[in-house]
Amino acid sequence: MIDQLSWIAIYPEILLLVMACVIALWDLGVMSPRRGLTFALTLVTLVVVAGMEMLYATGELSIYGFNGLVVSDPLGNWLKCFAAIATAVTLVYARPYSADRGMLRGGELFTLSLFALLGMFVMISGNNFLIIYLGLELLTLSSYALVALRRDNGIATEAAIKYFVLGAMASGFLLYGMSMLYGATGSLDLGNVFKAVSTGQVNHQVLIFGLVFVVSGLGFKLGVVPFHLWVPDVYQGAPTSVTLMLAGAPKFAAFAIVIRLLVEGLLPLAIDWQQMLTVLSVGSLLIGSLGGVMQKNVKRMLAYSTISQMGFVLLGLIPGVVEGSTLPAANGYSSALFYVVTYVLTTLATFGVLLVLARDGFESEEISDLAGLNQRSPLYAGILSLCLFSLAGIPPLVGFYAKLSVLQALITTGVNGYLALAVYAVVMSLIGAFYYLRVVKVMYFDEPITASTVSAPKDVRVVLGVNALLLLVVGLFPGGLMALCAKAIVLTLGA
Amino acid sequence: MGLLSLAIWLPIAFGVVLLAFGRDAHADAVRKIAFVGALASFLVTIPLYTGFHLGTADMQFVENFSWIERFNVNYHIGLDGLSFWFVPLTAFITLIVVISAWEVITERVNQYMGAFLILSGLMIGVFAALDGMLFYVFFEATLIPMYLIIGIWGGPNRIYAAFKFFLYTLLGSLLTLIALIYLYSVSNGSFEILEWHKLPLSMGEQTALFFAFLAAFAVKVPMWPVHTWLPDVHVQAPTGGSAVLAAIMLKLGAYGFLRFSLPIAPDAAHAYASLMIGLSLVAVIYVGLVAMVQTDMKKLVAYSSVAHMGFVTLGFFLFNDLGVEGGLVQMIAHGFVSGAMFLSIGVLYDRVHSRDIAAYGGVVNTMPKFAALAVLFAMANCGLPGTAGFVGEWMVILGAVQANFWLGFGAATALIFGAAYTLWMVKRVYFGPMTNDHVRELSDIGLREFMMLGLLAVAVLAMGIDPKPFTDVMDASVTELLKHVAVSKLSLN
Numbered sequence: 001m002i003d004q005l006s007w008i009a010i011y012p013e014i015l016l017l018v019m020a021c022v023i024a025l026w027d028l029g030v031m032s033p034r035r036g037l038t039f040a041l042t043l044v045t046l047v048v049v050a051g052m053e054m055l056y057a058t059g060e061l062s063i064y065g066f067n068g069l070v071v072s073d074p075l076g077n078w079l080k081c082f083a084a085i086a087t088a089v090t091l092v093y094a095r096p097y098s099a100d101r102g103m104l105r106g107g108e109l110f111t112l113s114l115f116a117l118l119g120m121f122v123m124i125s126g127n128n129f130l131i132i133y134l135g136l137e138l139l140t141l142s143s144y145a146l147v148a149l150r151r152d153n154g155i156a157t158e159a160a161i162k163y164f165v166l167g168a169m170a171s172g173f174l175l176y177g178m179s180m181l182y183g184a185t186g187s188l189d190l191g192n193v194f195k196a197v198s199t200g201q202v203n204h205q206v207l208i209f210g211l212v213f214v215v216s217g218l219g220f221k222l223g224v225v226p227f228h229l230w231v232p233d234v235y236q237g238a239p240t241s242v243t244l245m246l247a248g249a250p251k252f253a254a255f256a257i258v259i260r261l262l263v264e265g266l267l268p269l270a271i272d273w274q275q276m277l278t279v280l281s282v283g284s285l286l287i288g289s290l291g292g293v294m295q296k297n298v299k300r301m302l303a304y305s306t307i308s309q310m311g312f313v314l315l316g317l318i319p320g321v322v323e324g325s326t327l328p329a330a331n332g333y334s335s336a337l338f339y340v341v342t343y344v345l346t347t348l349a350t351f352g353v354l355l356v357l358a359r360d361g362f363e364s365e366e367i368s369d370l371a372g373l374n375q376r377s378p379l380y381a382g383i384l385s386l387c388l389f390s391l392a393g394i395p396p397l398v399g400f401y402a403k404l405s406v407l408q409a410l411i412t413t414g415v416n417g418y419l420a421l422a423v424y425a426v427v428m429s430l431i432g433a434f435y436y437l438r439v440v441k442v443m444y445f446d447e448p449i450t451a452s453t454v455s456a457p458k459d460v461r462v463v464l465g466v467n468a469l470l471l472l473v474v475g476l477f478p479g480g481l482m483a484l485c486a487k488a489i490v491l492t493l494g495a
Numbered sequence: 496m497g498l499l500s501l502a503i504w505l506p507i508a509f510g511v512v513l514l515a516f517g518r519d520a521h522a523d524a525v526r527k528i529a530f531v532g533a534l535a536s537f538l539v540t541i542p543l544y545t546g547f548h549l550g551t552a553d554m555q556f557v558e559n560f561s562w563i564e565r566f567n568v569n570y571h572i573g574l575d576g577l578s579f580w581f582v583p584l585t586a587f588i589t590l591i592v593v594i595s596a597w598e599v600i601t602e603r604v605n606q607y608m609g610a611f612l613i614l615s616g617l618m619i620g621v622f623a624a625l626d627g628m629l630f631y632v633f634f635e636a637t638l639i640p641m642y643l644i645i646g647i648w649g650g651p652n653r654i655y656a657a658f659k660f661f662l663y664t665l666l667g668s669l670l671t672l673i674a675l676i677y678l679y680s681v682s683n684g685s686f687e688i689l690e691w692h693k694l695p696l697s698m699g700e701q702t703a704l705f706f707a708f709l710a711a712f713a714v715k716v717p718m719w720p721v722h723t724w725l726p727d728v729h730v731q732a733p734t735g736g737s738a739v740l741a742a743i744m745l746k747l748g749a750y751g752f753l754r755f756s757l758p759i760a761p762d763a764a765h766a767y768a769s770l771m772i773g774l775s776l777v778a779v780i781y782v783g784l785v786a787m788v789q790t791d792m793k794k795l796v797a798y799s800s801v802a803h804m805g806f807v808t809l810g811f812f813l814f815n816d817l818g819v820e821g822g823l824v825q826m827i828a829h830g831f832v833s834g835a836m837f838l839s840i841g842v843l844y845d846r847v848h849s850r851d852i853a854a855y856g857g858v859v860n861t862m863p864k865f866a867a868l869a870v871l872f873a874m875a876n877c878g879l880p881g882t883a884g885f886v887g888e889w890m891v892i893l894g895a896v897q898a899n900f901w902l903g904f905g906a907a908t909a910l911i912f913g914a915a916y917t918l919w920m921v922k923r924v925y926f927g928p929m930t931n932d933h934v935r936e937l938s939d940i941g942l943r944e945f946m947m948l949g950l951l952a953v954a955v956l957a958m959g960i961d962p963k964p965f966t967d968v969m970d971a972s973v974t975e976l977l978k979h980v981a982v983s984k985l986s987l988n
Contacts, residue, residue, distance in 0.1 A: 294925075324843075374647075378518070378606070389639060395632040401563075404672070408566065411673065412680040419677070426669040433665055436640070437658060445646040445654050479563040486565055 009072040012052045012080065013121050014081040019045040022116035027107030032116075034099045035107055039091065042110040046117075053081035057447040060491055064127065068189050071127040075259070077490035078484070079124050079252045086249035086344050087117045092463045093352040094241030096456070101239060103149050112149075114432040118268060121252035127264075129188040132257055136174070136221070139250060140167050147238040154396030159237025159416035166220065168228040168235045174217025180210025181266075185476035190265040211269055214261055215276045221254050224314060225231060225283030228307050232291070235303035236367030240358055240365070243299055244351035247306060248344050258317065259333065270320045278315045278421070285428040292435040298354060298367050301435055304393055306347075308432055313339050315425055319413045322455040328413045330493065334486040339342055340392075341481065342402040342474070349385040351466040353380050356464070367439055372448025380454055381443045383468040390407040390471050392436040394427055398471050398495040403429065499556040499854050501573055502582055503620045506536040506589065510612035516605040523957040526597055529608035533593040536615065537586040538785060540953045545581060547563045549967050552975030554625060562629070566679070574620070576972030577753050577823065581622040584830045589615035589952070592735040594947045595838055599734070599845055600648065607648060610640040611735060621747050625684040627675045630754075633779035634711075634747060635668055635899060640746065641736065656731035663724040668712035678759070691869055692758040695984050701763035708756045715748025718808055719778040721800045729797035730850070734841030737793065741800050742834035748828050749807045752839040753819070753976065758809065761980040764812070771812040776905055783912035787919070792843075792850045795920055796836045799876060802913060803829045803888075809906060810891040814980060817936030818894030820973045824965055825887025828875075828958055832884050835872040837953040839865075842944055843924075848935045852920060857929035861937040866925045868948045875955045877914040883958035 007014075023045070027038045049396050053435060056397050057077035064071050122135030134358025144167065148160035160421060182188055184206040185196035196202055221229040235243050295301040316336025320327040357364040357373070357380065364370070374381040390399035407425065410418040456464070474481055496504070502869055509532025516525055554573030562570040574582065600607045617640070620633035623793045638661055646657035678691050681700070685691075696704070725745075729737050757764050764771075779802045779860060786798035803825065810822030842865060843858070844850055859866035875882035878889070888910060896903030929935050940948070958965060 027774045128704060265801065280535040363655075374603075374606075378514075382514070384551070394639060400632070400635070405566070407673070408676050411676045412684075414680060419673075422676075423670070423673055426673060427666075430662065430666050430669055434658070434662060437661060440642075441654055441657070444643055445657070477562075479565060482563065 005063055006070075007244070009063040009065035009070055010125065012049050012056070013118060013125065015052070016049055016114060016118045016121060017184055018354045019110055020118060023107065023114065024111040027111065027414070030107065033104065034095065035104050035110070038107045038110050040094055041304035042091060042114065043088055044490070045114070046084050046091075050081050050088070053077045053084065057488070062077075062492065068191060069128045069131050070122075070125040072125060075488040075493045076124045076256060078488045080121050080307055082122050082341060082344065083117060083124070083249040083252040086252070086348060087113055087245075087345075089348050089352075089463055089467065090241075090244050090248050093244060093348070093355045097241045097355045097358055098149075099238065101150060102166025103239065103241070104483040108149060109241075112142045112146050112228060115218050116146065116245065117249065120250060124256040126260065127190050127255075129182065129190070129193075132260060133171070133175060133178065135253070136257070137255060140171065143167075143246055143250070146242045147234065150239050153288040155237045155448060156239055159234045161336065162230055162237070163234045165455060170217050170220030173213050173220065177210045177215075177217060180206055181211065184210060190260060194267065194329055197266060197417065200268075207269060208272055209272055211266060211273060212276070214266075215273055215280075218254070218261065219280055222258070222310050222314075223307055224280045224281075224310050224336040226289065228284065231307055232300045232303040235306070236297055236300045236365075240351065240355055240363070241301065241480065244355070246346070247302070247347050247351065251310075251344055257335065262317070263333065267337045274318050274320050277318055277341040281311040281314035281318065282421075282424065284308055284314065289428040289431040292432065295435070296367055297365055298370070298439070299365055301367065301439070302347075302350065305432065305436070308428065309339075309343050310390070311428075312403065312406055312425065313343070315421065316409055317422070319409050319415075319418060328409065330486070330489055332406075333411065333493065334482075334489040337403075337408040337485040337489060338405050338482055342398045345392045345467070345470060345474070346387050346399055349383060349464065350391070351470060352460070352464045352467060353384040353387070356380060356460060357454060367442055368449070370439065370443050371445040371446040375448050375453075376450070376452065377454040383464065384441045384472050385443060386468055388436040388440055390475070394433075396466075396472070396475045398475040398478065401475065401482070405482065465473060497556060497558045498539060498546070498621055499574065499582075501539050502536065502543065502586065503572070503616050504538060504625060505616070506532060506586070506612040506619075507616035508745075509536070510609040510616070513605045513609035513612065517976055519602065519604055522601070522604045525605045525893055526593075529593050529612065530906065532612050533586070533590040533615070536612070537583070537590045540583040543574070543579070543582060544651040549575070550971050552576065552971045553599050555653060555925055557625075562626075564626070566686070567626040567684050569626045570629060571942060572620075572628040572629070573625050574623060575971040578622040578632045578750065579968050579975065580823075580827050581743070581750065581830075581957055582619050584742050584827055585615055585618050585622070588739060588830065588834050591834065591838065591947050591951060592738055595738070595944060596650065596735050597943055599841070603647065607644070607735075610644050610648060611739065613646075614640040614739065617880070618743050618747065620683070622750060625688050627678065627688055627691065629686075630688070631672060631675055635665075635746065636791075637700060637747070639663060641740065644957060645732045646738040648735070649731040651731075652727075653731045655729045655856065659724045660728045664711075664714055667711035667721075670707045671711035674704050674828045675708075677704070687930075688754060690817070692979065694759070696760065698762055698766075698985060701760035701984065702766070705756055705760040705763035705767060708760075710753065711746040712751040712756065713774075714803075716745055716804050716808060717748070717801060718774050719782060719801065720774075722778070722782065726794045726797040729800075729837075730793045734837060737797075737837040738834040738841075741837055742830040745804055746830065749804065749811070749822070752808065752811050753823075757980050758976060760984075762934065762983050762985055765814070768812040768814065770811070772809055772902065774814070775805045775809035776902075776909075779809065779906060779909035780912065783909055783916065787912065790852055791835070792840045792920065792924065794853055795852075795916060796833065796840065796876075799836075799913065799916065800833050802831070802909065803833070805909075806888055806891050806906065809893055810887075813891075813894045813898045814977060815897055816973060816977060817890050819977060820966060820969050821887050821890025821892075821894055823887075823969050824890060824962060825894060827953075827965060828883035829888045831951055831954045831958065832872060832875045832882075835948065835955065836876055838947060838951070839869040841871055841949070842940060846937055849933075852923050854930075855924040855934060856927045856930070856936055857925075858937065859925045860929055861934060862939045864945065865940045865948070868952050869924060871952055872948075872955065873917050875959070878910055881956070881959045883955045883962075885959055886936060886962045961971070
């Protein structure tokens with residue numbers, strides 16, 4: 001029996017699905033080379049969906065639908081809201097770039113993005129192993145196609161194949177892990193798995209076996225060491241607009257499934273997965289920081305940057321229940337959430353600038369292409385340096401508060417091992433600071449190789465301006481967003 | 496918005512406005528706006544002085560608003576005798592730097608001026624912050640404008656210098672960040688510096704905190720042996736950058752000792768005082784000797800800065816009135832004197848484009864007015880009585896003698912080195928026969944340069960002749976600090 005409430009829980013997803021289909025059909029009739037109408041309709045859809053999710057989120061209710069297959073809770077609602085906004089912003093930045101490169105001969109960019117977003121929504125809403133897996137597949141299949149959107153471009157095709165092969169393997173890992181857990185607990189429902197595991201009656205060995213595969217699968221999706229090898233290649237190979245599509249919104253979904261699977265489903269095994277996450281995060285911070293130093297390609301450098309930033313996010317998930325108090329755990333999860341939000345905010349602006357610069361038929365992918373940008377366009381150089389300082393974690397930019405809250409979550413546990421982790425993370429972020437600074441150096445201290453000025457369409461300028469301003473404003477007044485993240489976590493996980 | 500907030504945010508606001516100018520089409524307007532901004536920012540610090548109550552160690556001009564509720568971080572600012580004088584000093588030096596750049600900087604004028612004004616506000620913020628996180632945010636944020644100043648307008652090897660500056664200081668301060676969060680954790684969620692002063696801490700904790708703070712502050716001061724970034728950076732930085740760096744940024748570190756290390760970890764501070772004094776003595780004596788053999792004027796003054804700052808840290812770890820207050824006075828005096836020294840070098844550099852001592856000789860013949868002022872600053876740098884440089888060093892030496900005669904003896908000997916390298920440089924640059932055509936063609940300073948150096952000369956002399964207004968402000972706070980530091984925290988539990 002499907003009740004009314006179940007439908008309410010998935011209204012945004014239904015709307016998104018319907019609109020994705022409508023837009024796919026509508027686009028057949030659009031003739032303009034820039035697909036203005038398709039674009040407009042897509043944006044309206046995304047804004048409406050984001051608005052709905054925000055309404056849901058401020059309602060602060062948790063609704064389980066379809067006998068617990070899906071859940072609509074404040075954490076999920078906020079993540080979906082942010083993901084929809086991030087997708088909209090991505091499309092605004094991506095359109096001129098993609099149009100110049102013949103990627104808008106059909107409207108696939110928009111429809112595939114909508115389906116990818118739908119996949120994220122399903123992942124975030126899923127309260128059941130299979131639903132989560134379905135969402136993940138929808139997202140990744142759309143992403144493979146997006147990466148290969150420039151099918152006449154060899155590098156992009158190579159990146160797509162690489163992404164597909166490794167992604168499929170990761171999905172396999174995840175699914176295998178899930179089946180182990182199902183075998184051990186007899187349920188696919190996260191709530192029931194949780195209950196079964198907490199009884200302590202379940203065979204621990206099988207559980208851990210499954211857990212290892214689940215964590216590996218998640219590691220692939222997050223792109224953390226040692227499952228990071230695809231990240232630099234795909235970031236570099238994909239058209240920049242698609243790189244942004246991979247680097248931005250999906251991080252929300254990845255964060256959501258980590259929380260859903262590990263916390264909501266397998267919290268009783270926290271002792272075990274905390275150790276695994278520690279290893280992943282220590283490795284990611286190391287490789288992400290050192291690997292970026294030698295890069296000449298901006299997108300590759302940003303890929304390594306993402307690896308180390310994801311390492312930081314995992315650090316936030318490590319603090320667990322200390323001496324019977326759930327406070328450190330809630331504190332850690334909300335700091336990780338805050339980290340993800342600020343990371344996506346910064347990434348959007350970073351790639352936004354790269355996309356603006358990449359026009360005039362040249363890619364602007366090498367770091368040296370940015371030489372003397374400050375002389376060509378102080379505005380875009382300023383925005384990009386705000387982003388880079390933010391990624392490096394220099395106050396008063398928003399990235400600093402993200403690092404602060406994660407470090408704070410580790411240190412306030414009072415556990416010495418976590419204190420050591422915090423010191424380690426800090427040292428690694430110093431190394432990371434070097435390569436961000438190097439880009440700033442190229443933009444500000446080197447002489448420009450071309451004198452051409454930079455121009456961008458009005459919509460891009462406005463959105464990019466707001467985006468950059470947010471980096472600074474949220475940096476000066478980070479309290480509101482932090483409180484929001486904390487509240488979402490507490491309301492959802494009841495910690 | 497209170498007066499103190501105005502002192503912080505007014506220059507920042509002007510700086511942001513300047514950044515919005517984009518290109519160099521309006522360079523003249525930009526210079527004028529920058530001047531107005533710097534002057535206004537300096538003027539708002541005057542009522543701070545007239546309104547400052549002497550004889551109390553309490554914080555004054557306090558403003559306290561909640562800033563980041565979740566972590567209980569407050570926008571809590573205020574001044575006491577320890578921090579007060581740095582506020583007018585910062586605004587004053589910024590004003591001078593704006594004047595000094597007037598004709599010299601012709602490219603990206605708005606970014607240059609904007610960076611200095613923003614930097615000025617941020618540095619005042621560091622001195623005014625009473626909240627640990629607020630302090631840290633201001634402290635770190637100063638790196639961004641300084642990095643750009645060195646990298647864009649610096650000398651040939653500016654990029655190396657900019658990176659060295661940024662990464663060296665960042666490494667130190669990141670460990671401090673850990674220390675701050677640790678304090679937050681053990682104080683049950685408070686970032687109030689004044690609360691931390693009262694926090695009971697075990698010896699192990701104090702030691703760890705002391706060294707975590709030392710990592711940041713020693714690099715910034717800079718103390719031997721982590722001073723190596725300073726000469727490199729000074730040589731490459733533009734004149735204004737060097738002046739601000741030497742006059743104010745170095746003080747951020749020394750100030751940190753007084754605000755954090757000593758009162759939060761008094762037992763550790765006592766336990767490691769001999770280490771700190773040892774490092775300081777090495778700085779004054781060894782680095783003084785290193786300064787003597789420099790052939791580059793800027794490098795010489797940079798090493799002399801390290802030596803002078805050695806006096807400051809020496810004074811702080813004597814734990815007596817004369818030592819601490821002497822250290823503070825020395826910081827202010829060094830602010831005026833080192834700023835003036837770098838600006839004098841800048842005057843010569845703008846004309847000859849060389850910092851090499853050997854490229855000069857007999858400058859006094861062609862630039863008598865300038866030479867008179869420059870020699871005055873050099874005298875102040877040696878610590879001649881009647882100039883600002885004398886007061887602080889004298890007090891520190893007296894304090895050292897009080898603590899231990901041989902310590903005072905060592906410090907006093909260092910003064911001789913100071914006189915030696917400074918006077919030797921003066922002799923080679925300003926006096927003697929004119930060695931080359933560059934010097935023969937020099938033109939004396941104009942009104943702008945005279946104004947800028949003249950103002951500094953007035954400050955140097957005024958402070959040297961009547962240091963009472965400076966020490967009066969500091970007295971109560973220094974006494975209170977020493978009283979606090981004398982009490983062990985180990986028994987508080």
